[in-house]
Amino acid sequence: MAIQRKSNIHIMDGNQAAAIAARLSRVQVVAAYPITPQTPLTEQLSLFVESGELKAEYVAVESEHSALAVCTSASIVGARAFTATSAHGLAYMHEMLHWAAGARLPIVLACVNRAIGAPWNVLNDQQDSIAQRDTGWIQIYCRNNQEILDTVIQAFRIAEQVYVPVMVCYDGYILSHTEMPVDIPDQADVDKYLPPYKPHTTLDPANPKNYNLVTLADPRVGVEGKLCHGYMELRYLLQEALQNSRETILDAGQEFNKIFGRDYARMFWEDRNEDAEITIVAMGSLAMEAIVAADMLREEGIKVGVLGLRVFRPFPKADVVRVLRKSKLIVVFDKNISYGSEGATCSEIKSALYGTYINASIRNFIVGLGGRDVKARELADATRKAIASLKETVINPDYPEWICQI
Amino acid sequence: MYPITAVNVPCVNTPFASTGASATGLVAGLKALGRKGITVLAFAGDGGTYDIGIQSLSGAAERQMDFIYVCYDNEGYMNTGNQRSGSTPLGAVSGTTPVLGKQQYQKDMTAIMEAHGLPYVATCSASFPLDLYEKVKKARTIEGTRFIHIQTPCPPGWLFPFSDTIKIGELAVETGLVVLYEIEDGIFRLTSMSESVASKGTQLRPVREYFNHQGRFKTITEEQIDELQEWVTTRWKHFLHRATHA
Numbered sequence: 001m002a003i004q005r006k007s008n009i010h011i012m013d014g015n016q017a018a019a020i021a022a023r024l025s026r027v028q029v030v031a032a033y034p035i036t037p038q039t040p041l042t043e044q045l046s047l048f049v050e051s052g053e054l055k056a057e058y059v060a061v062e063s064e065h066s067a068l069a070v071c072t073s074a075s076i077v078g079a080r081a082f083t084a085t086s087a088h089g090l091a092y093m094h095e096m097l098h099w100a101a102g103a104r105l106p107i108v109l110a111c112v113n114r115a116i117g118a119p120w121n122v123l124n125d126q127q128d129s130i131a132q133r134d135t136g137w138i139q140i141y142c143r144n145n146q147e148i149l150d151t152v153i154q155a156f157r158i159a160e161q162v163y164v165p166v167m168v169c170y171d172g173y174i175l176s177h178t179e180m181p182v183d184i185p186d187q188a189d190v191d192k193y194l195p196p197y198k199p200h201t202t203l204d205p206a207n208p209k210n211y212n213l214v215t216l217a218d219p220r221v222g223v224e225g226k227l228c229h230g231y232m233e234l235r236y237l238l239q240e241a242l243q244n245s246r247e248t249i250l251d252a253g254q255e256f257n258k259i260f261g262r263d264y265a266r267m268f269w270e271d272r273n274e275d276a277e278i279t280i281v282a283m284g285s286l287a288m289e290a291i292v293a294a295d296m297l298r299e300e301g302i303k304v305g306v307l308g309l310r311v312f313r314p315f316p317k318a319d320v321v322r323v324l325r326k327s328k329l330i331v332v333f334d335k336n337i338s339y340g341s342e343g344a345t346c347s348e349i350k351s352a353l354y355g356t357y358i359n360a361s362i363r364n365f366i367v368g369l370g371g372r373d374v375k376a377r378e379l380a381d382a383t384r385k386a387i388a389s390l391k392e393t394v395i396n397p398d399y400p401e402w403i404c405q406i
Numbered sequence: 407m408y409p410i411t412a413v414n415v416p417c418v419n420t421p422f423a424s425t426g427a428s429a430t431g432l433v434a435g436l437k438a439l440g441r442k443g444i445t446v447l448a449f450a451g452d453g454g455t456y457d458i459g460i461q462s463l464s465g466a467a468e469r470q471m472d473f474i475y476v477c478y479d480n481e482g483y484m485n486t487g488n489q490r491s492g493s494t495p496l497g498a499v500s501g502t503t504p505v506l507g508k509q510q511y512q513k514d515m516t517a518i519m520e521a522h523g524l525p526y527v528a529t530c531s532a533s534f535p536l537d538l539y540e541k542v543k544k545a546r547t548i549e550g551t552r553f554i555h556i557q558t559p560c561p562p563g564w565l566f567p568f569s570d571t572i573k574i575g576e577l578a579v580e581t582g583l584v585v586l587y588e589i590e591d592g593i594f595r596l597t598s599m600s601e602s603v604a605s606k607g608t609q610l611r612p613v614r615e616y617f618n619h620q621g622r623f624k625t626i627t628e629e630q631i632d633e634l635q636e637w638v639t640t641r642w643k644h645f646l647h648r649a650t651h652a
Contacts, residue, residue, distance in 0.1 A: 028438035029431070057434040062465030066427030069420065069462065073431025076418055079438045081431075095421050203416045203432075205444060212419040213408040222409035 008184045014175035017145040017182050018084065018110045018168070019044035021152030023054045024190040025108075028079040031059040031070035035089040036122045037172035038112040042084060064089035068096035068107070075105040076211060078199040080156065084110035086172060087128045091116060094132065097165075101136030101238060103212055104200060106159030106166075108152060109137070113284065113335075114172040115370040123371020124172040126284060130312075130336040130344045132167070136238050138245055139312040141284045142170040143269065145180040150262055153190060154252045160197050161252075162245045164238070169312075171285040171335075173371065185260050193259050242314045249311055267316035269308035272298070273323050276305025279360075280383060281332040283309035283345055286367070286374060290333065293379035304383065309345055317352040324353065327360045331386045333379060334400070335368045342400045361390055364400035378403055425450040426463035429473045445546055446473035453483045456492030456513050467522040467551045474545045474552045477515065480560035488563040495583075496634060497617070497626035500563075507625045511637070519553040520589055526552040528588035528597075532559065533575025537586055537598035544590075557584045565621025574619060582610040582638045585645050594648040604646055613638055 019041050032042040048054035061067045064085050071081035100107050111129045115121040142148045148170050155166035218230040253264030271291050282290040287308025294304040334343020346364035363386035368374040389395045420428035429448035455477040482500050483489040489501040492513040499507045520527050526548045530538040545552040559574040578584040579599045586600040596604050613635050617623040
């Protein structure tokens with residue numbers, strides 16, 4: 001049955017899309033600290049609250065560490081909590097990121113991806129969120145402003161089902177400050193999609209419970225004589241929750257499609273992979289640029305497909321293997337670098353392929369750090385170089401190539 | 407320790423630096439949900455208040471968040487085995503001032519909190535429990551950020567016998583090193599022992615008596631004792647002036 005709905009398209013930048021999504025999600029507590037390029041999102045949310053368009057508590061905190069501490073406590077008492085930050089702000093939240101995930105609190109955080117100093121740089125790359133990949137948060141990356149709006153709404157549904165916080169990542173300036181057409185869903189439809197948040201533990205004076213006590217390594221017997229988890233069992237449960245969240249993420253995407261007519265039942269985006277011998281892998285807005293590069297290469301008769309990573313945590317190993325089964329060469333572009341090793345998404349791809357029958361060559365390129373412009377032509381050139389490297393030593397395959405002027 | 411707790415009220419343990427912000431989140435969350443009639447109380451030590459947590463406490467106080475903040479001050483990082491904090495007094499030996507003793511004065515945290523324009527700030531001592539009880543009871547009836555400081559003698563950290571705990575706390579007040587007062591809507595009032603010393607016009611005991619009873623002051627110099635005596639005398643005069651010109 002075809003979906004009959006009226007579109008409500010407006011031109012807006014990524015920060016506006018995120019703010020509208022938070023409003024449509026009926027967030028109850030927002031705590032944020034301004035940082036470029038996240039600031040307009042923060043301002044827009046405070047405007048929604050002050051003008052009465054959003055019934056929520058807006059807490060203008062004095063730091064990002066406090067922003068997430070406020071969201072953590074608000075989530076504990078049962079309020080839907082939202083925050084947003086970038087770069088140094090996310091780094092400053094590091095302790096609280098662990099805390100929120102460890103306490104299994106379904107907070108949603110918009111990370112407007114930006115480079116981290118030193119030296120100072122306010123422009124885009126993905127080093128900030130990649131550096132937080134081991135904090136126990138689900139990470140979803142967006143390619144355009146429609147995806148930002150849709151993903152924030154889905155993020156609450158996912159987080160509140162698996163009790164794991166979700167980081168919605170989008171590229172600073174490239175998306176945050178660039179206007180695009182975005183279809184704004186009806187509030188009634190969002191309400192249908194997103195039921196009210198139910199905390200896993202209720203903080204209630206009539207039934208006192210203590211949260212986040214000192215927990216020993218081994219299980220201990222409680223007052224009721226029952227054996228309770230030790231620290232390690234609690235960590236296992238967080239890992240299990242992320243491992244199993246794939247189904248919830250896909251279901252959230254499928255249900256979203258049913259109501260809003262946009263299909264997100266996928267862990268990543270695919271373009272012409274059916275007959276591809278070469279696959280380009282990229283994440284965030286770069287995945288859109290990769291499609292243009294693939295177009296150029298296809299015109300030359302090179303069979304190129306694109307795998308646009310969407311969910312980075314949990315990393316969809318099995319799904320990636322299914323898509324890459326015909327690839328002879330995988331070219332991974334990273335807007336981050338794990339110093340002394342390689343780009344983070346490249347490591348994930350290699351890890352996913354280990355032990356499978358796929359024996360594709362993998363080449364990694366580091367691009368776009370600190371806002372360095374990445375053109376589709378450069379991605380196509382890099383892919384041609386990767387192809388050439390299969391026959392002659394034009395690059396060292398042990399380490400990533402950098403598309404910069406050194 | 408999980409899964410057993412002695413705390414019979416709903417309690418949230420938070421990271422060190424975040425006490426003020428975590429209390430803010432509880433207040434904001436309860437307000438957003440329309441849950442009324444619940445008092446939020448934040449409890450942190452001197453390290454978590456004077457040092458690592460001052461930013462989040464100051465932010466919350468500036469926003470006039472509606473909670474009571476209690477600083478349980480034992481003048482050092484006692485949980486990690488007695489290291490110097492912003493509240494460790496001049497001359498005190500600690501794990502990180504092991505030979506010379508601390509060379510700086512205590513930070514006046516209550517004055518800092520008063521400067522935030524709070525509706526209620528008070529100083530207390532664990533040796534004067536009725537005064538403490540009255541102040542917490544009063545704080546509960548007031549709206550906004552309320553700050554209560556409690557000086558709490560620590561036998562193993564300050565190096566004195568456990569049986570002297572109450573006596574040491576009393577001596578701190580009798581010597582004027584700790585002054586018991588409250589400031590309600592800007593009105594300053596001495597309370598308890600400090601109030602009775604002031605109203606009877608009796609003299610404070612010499613600070614030397616307080617130092618003599620504690621091993622942590624074993625290396626304090628005569629000059630430092632004189633300096634501290636002068637500091638206490640001047641500060642006491644200032645408090646007497648405030649109390650009579652309220």
